[in-house]
Amino acid sequence: xxxxxxxxxxxxxxxxxxxxxxxxxxxxxxxxxxxxxxxxxxxxxxxxxxxxxxxxxxxxxxxxxxxxxxxxxxxxxxxxxxxxxxxxxxxxxxxxxxxxxxxxxxxxxxxxxxxxxxxxxxxxxxxxxxxxxxxxxxxxxxxxxxxxxxxxxxxxxxxxxxxxxxxxxxxxxxxxxxxxxxxxxxxxxxxxxxxxxxxxxxxxxxxxxxxxxxxxxxxxxxxxxxxxxxxxxxxxxxxxxxxxxxxxxxxxxxxxxxxxxxxxxxxxxxxxxxxxxxxxxxxxxxxxxxxxxxxxxxxxxxxxxxxxxxxxxxxxxxxxxxxxxxxxxxxxxxxxxxxxxxxxxxxxxxxxxxxxxxxxxxxxxxxxxxxxxxxxxxxxxxxxxxxxxxxxxxxxxxxxxxxxxxxxxxxxxxxxxxxxxxxxxxxxxxxxxxxxx
RNA sequence: GGAACGGUGGCAGAGCGGCCUAAUGCACUUGUCUUGAAAACAAGAGACCUUACGGGGUCCGGGGGUUCAAAUCCCUCCCGUUCCGCCA
Numbered sequence: 001x002x003x004x005x006x007x008x009x010x011x012x013x014x015x016x017x018x019x020x021x022x023x024x025x026x027x028x029x030x031x032x033x034x035x036x037x038x039x040x041x042x043x044x045x046x047x048x049x050x051x052x053x054x055x056x057x058x059x060x061x062x063x064x065x066x067x068x069x070x071x072x073x074x075x076x077x078x079x080x081x082x083x084x085x086x087x088x089x090x091x092x093x094x095x096x097x098x099x100x101x102x103x104x105x106x107x108x109x110x111x112x113x114x115x116x117x118x119x120x121x122x123x124x125x126x127x128x129x130x131x132x133x134x135x136x137x138x139x140x141x142x143x144x145x146x147x148x149x150x151x152x153x154x155x156x157x158x159x160x161x162x163x164x165x166x167x168x169x170x171x172x173x174x175x176x177x178x179x180x181x182x183x184x185x186x187x188x189x190x191x192x193x194x195x196x197x198x199x200x201x202x203x204x205x206x207x208x209x210x211x212x213x214x215x216x217x218x219x220x221x222x223x224x225x226x227x228x229x230x231x232x233x234x235x236x237x238x239x240x241x242x243x244x245x246x247x248x249x250x251x252x253x254x255x256x257x258x259x260x261x262x263x264x265x266x267x268x269x270x271x272x273x274x275x276x277x278x279x280x281x282x283x284x285x286x287x288x289x290x291x292x293x294x295x296x297x298x299x300x301x302x303x304x305x306x307x308x309x310x311x312x313x314x315x316x317x318x319x320x321x322x323x324x325x326x327x328x329x330x331x332x333x334x335x336x337x338x339x340x341x342x343x344x345x346x347x348x349x350x351x352x353x354x355x356x357x358x359x360x361x362x363x364x365x366x367x368x369x370x371x372x373x374x375x376x377x378x379x380x381x382x383x384x385x386x387x388x389x390x391x392x393x394x395x396x397x398x399x400x401x402x403x404x405x406x407x408x409x410x411x412x413x414x415x416x417x418x419x420x421x422x423x424x425x426x427x428x429x430x431x432x433x434x435x436x437x
Numbered sequence: 438g439g440a441a442c443g444g445u446g447g448c449a450g451a452g453c454g455g456c457c458u459a460a461u462g463c464a465c466u467u468g469u470c471u472u473g474a475a476a477a478c479a480a481g482a483g484a485c486c487u488u489a490c491g492g493g494g495u496c497c498g499g500g501g502g503u504u505c506a507a508a509u510c511c512c513u514c515c516c517g518u519u520c521c522g523c524c525a
Contacts, residue, residue, distance in 0.1 A: 044487065048494040055494090058506040062455040077505035084505075251447095251484080374484095388484075 001105050001369040004037055017111040020331040022120055029108055036101040040094065047090040050083050057083070106219055110366040112331050113340040119330025125343070129314070130325030133347060141349035144415045148350040149406035150281035152413060153179060156436045159282070171271060173285045173402065178435050182408070182421065183289065183401050185428035187264050190291035190399035193316055198262035198293055203242035205266055206233040211245045214371035216337035223272040226286075235268035239292035240395045247296060248371040251388055254378045258297035258305060262398060265290065282402035283355065289402075294395040296373060299365070302392040306340065306362045309396050313344045313358045316399060320422045322407050323347045325354070339364035346403065350410030355403040360396030367393045409435075 007014055011030060018026040057080040064073035117126055134140040153159025158179025164172040175183050191200060212218045212234045217225055226235035236242060243261050252259070267290050278284035293312065295305050310326060317324045329341035341361040345354040368374070374388040412420045418437025421429055 041487070044494085048487075051495090052493055054505080058455075061505050065455080073505080080505040386483095 001366060002108055002111060003365075003369065004033065004101075004105070007033060008037060014111055017114075018109065020112055020116075020118060021109060021334060022332045023109070026108065029104055033101055033104050033108070036097055036104070040097050040101065043090050043094055043097070047087055047094065050087045050090070054080050054083050054087065103219075106213070106370075109334075109336040110339050110364060112334055112338075113362070113364075116334065116340055117328060117330045118332075120332040122330075122333045124330045125327045125333055126330070127325050128328045128342070131323070131347070132318070132325065133323050138347065138349075142415070144417070145349040145410060145413050146352070147410065147413060148281060149348070149409040152350065152409045152417075152419065153281070155417065156419070158182075158435060161281070169286070171279065171284065171286045173282055173288070175405070178429075178432050179405075181429060181432065182425070182435075183405055185421075185425045186399055186401050186404055187289055187291050188428045189425055190316060191262060191264060193319075194262050194291075194293055194312065194398055198260040201239075201243060201246070201261050201263040203236075203239055203246075203263050203265060205236050205268075206231075207236055207242055207245070208233060211248070212236075212241060214248055215241045215244050215367055216335075216370070217241065220336065224270050226268045226270060236265060237269050238267050238290065238397075239263040239265035240294060243292065243294045244367055244373075244393055244395070245371050247373050250373060252296065252373070252375040252391065254298060254375050257375060257391065258295045258301050260293070260295045262291060262293045265292065267400075281351070282406045283351070285402060288400065290400045291398040292395060293398045294393070296368075296391045296393055298375065299389070299392050302362055302364070302394060305394050306342075306360065309360045309394060310342050310344070313360060313396060313398060317344060317346060317357065317404075319424050320404065320408060322404070322411055324357075329359075335361070337361075337363050337366050339366065346407045348403075348407045348410045350413070351406070355407060357400055357403045357407070358397040361394065363393045363395075365390035365392055 002014065007030060011034060015027050015030050018030070057076050061073050061076050061080070064070075064076065117124070119125065131137075150159065150161070153175075156179070158175055158177050160174045160176050161172070164174035167174075206228065209218060209232060212225065217237060218234075225237055228234065242265075243263055246261070247259075266287055268287050271284060271286060274284060282288075293309060295309070297305055314324065314326065324344055324346050327343050327345060329335075329338070329343060334341055338361045341359060343356050344358040344360070346357045347353075348355050368390040373391045373393075375391050377387065377389055408422065409419050412422065414420060414437065416437050419435040421433050421435065426433060
C-alpha cells in the first residue's frame with residue numbers, strides 16, 4: 001500500500017513513477033483516492049466536532065443529575081440525542097468511503113525505485129552480473145549435458161511425476177530414492193549456509209486472509225493461491241507470507257533492526273495463468289519446497305541488505321557448481337509490491353534455458369504499511385524519538401528446490417550417464433556422491 | 438468438539454454505567470543530590486487520525502447493540518488458560 005499523505009503532497013511525482021510501470025490506469029485511480037481522501041477528512045472533522053459536543057453535554061448531564069436538577073438534565077439529554085443521530089449518519093458515510101478508498105489503495109502498485117531500468121516487459125530486463133558460463137559460453141557444454149532433467153530423472157529412477165499425477169493432479173511432482181534425498185539435502189544446505197545471520201523459523205503453511213493480504217497476494221491475485229474455504233485459510237505460495245507477518249501490528253525497537261529470518265516451507269501455487277507451460281519435469285509445479293530469506297529493516301539499511309542478499313544467493317548457486325547470471329527487473333516487469341528486484345537465473349544445459357531460481361526484492365514500506373509493522377526511531381545519540389515509522393521489508397529465495405535440482409542433474413551429468421553430487425551437499429547425502437553409474 | 442474462567446497502557450494488575458482525563462507496582466525518561474553510580478525525592482512519559490498548531494477526536498481483544506453517557510450492561514466473533522473428549 002502506498003502512503004495517502006505522500007500521495008496528497010506529491011501526487012504528480014508518484015503518478016509519474018507509477019506511469020513508468022506502463023500501467024496508465026494509475027492516474028485515474030490516484031485521482032479517485034485523493035477525492036475520497038478529501039471527502040473523508042471533511043466528514044471526519046464534522047463527526048469529531050459533534051462527538052466533542054456530545055462528550056461535553058454528557059458531562060453536563062452527569063453534573064445536573066448529581067445536583068438533582070432532573071428537568072434540565074433531560075433537556076440537555078434531548079439535545080445530545082439529536083447530535084448522536086448526526087454522528088451515526090456521518091459514521092455510515094465514513095465507513096462506506098473509507099472502505100472504498102482502502103479497496104482502491106490495495107490495488108495501486110508500489111512506486112519503483114528511481115534506479116530501476118525502464119522497460120516494457122521481461123525482454124527488457126538487463127543482465128547486471130554475469131553470465132558466468134563455461135568456456136565457450138552456452139555452446140561450451142558437453143553433449144552428455146544436453147539431456148533434459150526429466151529424461152535423466154526417469155533413466156535414474158529418481159523422478160516419478162506420472163505417479164504424482166495419479167495421486168494428486170497434473171503439475172505435481174515426486175522425487176524418489178536419491179532424488180528425494182537430493183531435494184532435502186538442498187534445503188538443509190541452504191539453511192545451514194545462512195544460519196550465520198538469519199534466524200531459522202518453521203512457520204505455518206496455512207495462513208489467514210489478513211496475512212495473505214499483507215504481503216500483496218490478495219485481493220488482486222486470489223486465483224493464484226489455494227484456498228481452504230471451510231476454515232477461511234490459504235496455502236502459502238512462499239514462506240515470505242508468514243515471515244513478513246510475524247511482527248504485524250507490532251512496534252519494533254530500532255536497535256533490533258535489521259531482523260533477519262530464514263524458513264524452509266512448502267510453497268503452493270495454482271499456476272492459474274500458466275496452464276500448459278513448462279509441464280514437463282520440475283520447472284513448474286503446484287507444490288515445491290523452498291528456503292526463503294527475509295529481513296525487516298530501517299529504510300537506510302535496505303539498499304545494502306538488498307545487495308547482500310543477492311550476493312548470498314549467488315554464492316550458494318556457485319558453490320553448487322551451477323552457471324548463473326543476475327538480471328534486474330525493469331519497470332514493466334516489476335511485481336506489484338516490489339520497489340526493486342533482482343532475479344538470479346541458472347543455465348540448464350539439458351533443457352537449454354535460463355531458469356529463474358531466485359528473486360530478491362525490496363518492498364520499501366509497501367508491505368509494512370499493509371501489515372502495520374513499525375519501529376521506534378532513535379536520534380543521532382541513540383535516544384528514542386517520538387513517533388514511529390514503518391519498516392522496510394526485503395526477501396528472496398535462498399534456494400528453490402525444483403529448478404536447482406533440475407540444473408544439478410543437467411549440469412553435473414557425466415558421459416556415462418551418472419550425475420555427480422556437488423561436494424558441498426555431501427554432509428546431507430548419506431554417503432551418496434553420485435547418482436547412477 | 439463440550440464446559441468453566443479470562444483478554445485493560447512495555448509488563449503485572451485494579452476498576453464492573455457519569456469524579457476513568459484508567460488506580461497501584463515494576464520497568465522507562467529527565468531533573469535534584471553524588472567524583473560517578475546506586476538509593477531517595479520530584480516531574481514526565483503511549484499509539485493513531487486530524488488541525489486555523491490553540492486544539493479536537495479515537496484506542497481497555499474485533500465487530501454490533503442498549504444509553505444523554507460504556508473498560509463497565511447485552512449479542513456475536515476471535516484468541517488464551519484449565520478440565521473433559523478426540524488425536525499424530
